[in-house]
Amino acid sequence: MGLSNKFKDLESYSEVLSDGYQLLPFAFHKISPDKYIATNIVGEYLTVSRDTLKLLVNGTLLPSHPIYNDAKSKHFIMDRDSDTALDLLALKYRTKQHPISEFTGLHIFVVSLRCDYTCKYCQVSRKMEDVDKFDMSEETARKAVALAFESPSKSIKIEFQGGEPLLNFPIIKFIVSESLTLNIKENRVLQFVITSNLTFLSEEVLAFCKLHNIYISTSLDGPESIHNKNRPRPNKDGYQKTIDGIRAVQSELGKDRIAALMTTTSESLSNLEGIVDEYVQNDLHAIFLRPLSPYGFAIKTKQVEKYNVDKWSNFFKQGLEYIIKLNRAGYFLREQYTSIILTKILTPTDPKYVDLQSPSGIGISAVVYNYDGDVYASDEARMLKEMGDEKFKLGNVHTDDYIELFSSDILLDTLEESIAESAPMCSDCGLITYCGSDPVYHYATQGDVVGKKPLSFYCKKNTSIIEHIFELLEDPGSRKVLESWVL
């Protein structure tokens, strides 16, 4: 049959394709000997066999090849029929670089180093006494707030941390009111978060959070036995206090006003389902499966070495599998790290999460004002300081102004040196658009901000998680769940 003779067929519009194509920039990563993921600079990907990859690179992929149109559509190649690829890639690249509000402008205020817990992996906390020594003063707080408002970002997120920040609740109130006053003129999108163990969640605190729409973040490591083992409180009632706190926030402020984080220790590894169940039981809909950070007491107490990369990624994969199963059974539960990476894989945007950014997000996406006024490039940077290394201290709110802090040599040099695009191995890595650079981590563990990626836990962890996500995306059932996690 064919079209009526007034019309030309598809072949005649495809003739020019046989002139060959221009390769567009992309990188690739080997998943298995015959399965490669090719990714372009804006995070679009193709799954190809090694042979197809070779054809593609060598310029011999024929228009009749099943992957040809996909490669063209996703801007891996550009044939003579169309040259919009260049404009569109530039546009997409700019979109990727553009921060979306969610994770930008994070200002962490360490309002007190004191804590009622004695967690074995805690990096920073101090004993309950010593109010004067380890609490932030109004003087310091005022200066820090002023600095936060000097940053250019449209949205400012102020997060109160500790120690246990609620031990210095008066200064939280002070900072909130200072910020609100400044914001009358500044008109930024202002958000507050209190990261707390919830022991001191009084009626007053709840009312205050309600009034100012303050979001609560807490730690829940799993069922009572694990939680209390990981996070000992002198009275052994940490778990119960946390659960009571979560319930109170949920009923007083709303279920969407609280999220919990978990930290994986060697105890967690064998208790996976119990940990996840704990979240479900408490009606929490987001979980962040986090490996133990290598800082502070965690390193000193040799906690980090107790589980290696393989153990951790197995734990992560099993956890994800169970979480996906729960989702498929109708309980929405988002794993946060996966959801950040997925957003990078499946959308034109980038959530700009501090640890998955290049250049690194330190000092840009996040900054820490310590109780004594010292300013650090990231939360990890101040933990490092508590171990006696001030490498990433940018200055102090009492002696330095905005320019001095944020154009300090240490910050700018670190950012530049650690750009993944120029780091050995990363520069050729097919996962680079989904990964990042974590200079503080690599400095802490390897002594240099760039890091030897083939030996880095960070690199191995991300490689195995991202590979695993690609595997899950190939299964329609899992894919559906994962798509619902996109930010």
Add this chain to the structure above:
Amino acid sequence: MIKLHSNKNIITSSSDAPLILKITKKYDLPKILRSKRALLVDSVTDINAYDGFDMVISRNKLDSKVHNVAYLSDDLNYLDEGDIVRVTPNSSDIRVLYRVNASANFLFVTERCNSFCIMCSQPPRDVNDGHLVEELIEAVSLIDIGERELGITGGEPTLLGDRFFALLQAIKSNLPTTSIHVLTNGRTFADPLLAKQISEIDHYDLMLGIPLYSDVSHIHDFVVQADGAFDETIRGILNLKRHSQKVEIRVVLHKQTYDRLPQLAEFIGRNLQFVDHVALMGLEITGFTRANLEELWIDPLEYMDKLSEAVEILARFKIHTSIYNLQRCLLPRHLWGIAVKSISDWKNKYYEECDNCAEKHNCGGFFASSDIKRSDNIAAIK
């Protein structure tokens, strides 16, 4: 199904020039308001009472010696207060340009087009029809303020150049609260100056509906039968968005486009996420589609999985999406929410199967042209 055009009228006129007239039934309209009005009567009685009206339109025949009287063909019997018609006396022709009671009014501005789509419902002709837009500009000045939306269609409206912009300006000036929906292939907006020009109209609610049939250039160019069209359309969309214009992407679903629908959705999400709306549209069996039926027709049920997938992808990119022209019984329930009753009331119809259908009131039904071909899977919903 109603007809918008008839040349079976009997018209006597003192001039042969086409007249743009607004229908009224108010025979006692003050004389000062009677120009450009056609008085609609059941039968002509006292001709002198009609003094001042540009024309009298009668539903019944009478003495044909009186000038400026038209005897309305039965096809146009539905004409009503406020409708606007073009009367061409020497060809007994009355064309309805605007109907107060229509769910959507489209101003047809030209038959000319720079594409030649294989499924065009309005096959283009290379004719000199510049008078159409002038008549429409006149018609627009007669429409009552308050009309919700006017469509502009062709051919390719932007080929009119300055006259196209003059029409937009006329709508804006006369009908400041009326939204405008232009159906264009977007190619001319590859010229940044034109995109700028349309932004300078500074209309508060003007949407450009632009078709994109594939994520790869050669397939799109084949569907619209024009080399380079894909690139021009993409550049056109980018230019329009650069100038903050609203853009809708329109995809007609048929045998040549359904296969890469998910990839097209992904392409739109990745590259054109900033568009305001995506319309996924069932095929109308008219125009070139009849000639190419074999190469175009596919039972919608066969592409439903791809359509579903495309909709999910667009949703993931948070793009507002609608489905047009597809019968509810062919769509899986989760797509009902975005299925729009889109077939214009003067074109649509239902079949026997629909009689006992519980969803009939939510279903747009069929194009009249579906007599020629429609899905084998139409079945009343219980």
Add this chain to the structure above:
Amino acid sequence: MGFIHMNDVIITDRSPFELELSLEVYSLETCKKACYALMEFVSCKISTSSDKLLIEVHPTPDCTKGEEELKALLFDELLDYSLRETIAEKTDSIRTLILSNAFSKSKLVDS
């Protein structure tokens, strides 16, 4: 030529071995990158002479892989890194063009 510092070469009981490659097939850069990627298992000393590349491969102390397996790994990396080199050669100028477009002052699109 270049000595690649990954781990300092540690003398172990695992015996080092050598690989000889043609510079026409693999560039020095490709070779360095392939060795770097495998630093978990091997330390390499690379030298060149006229059209030859010589890699002296020292397995790391806790490497459990045998010589054949290490060779296979190394060749896989060599092949991949030479493909990457081809991509870079074919796309470097276009990458620069795209990035400069992306960062040009002009408004790319209204969002």
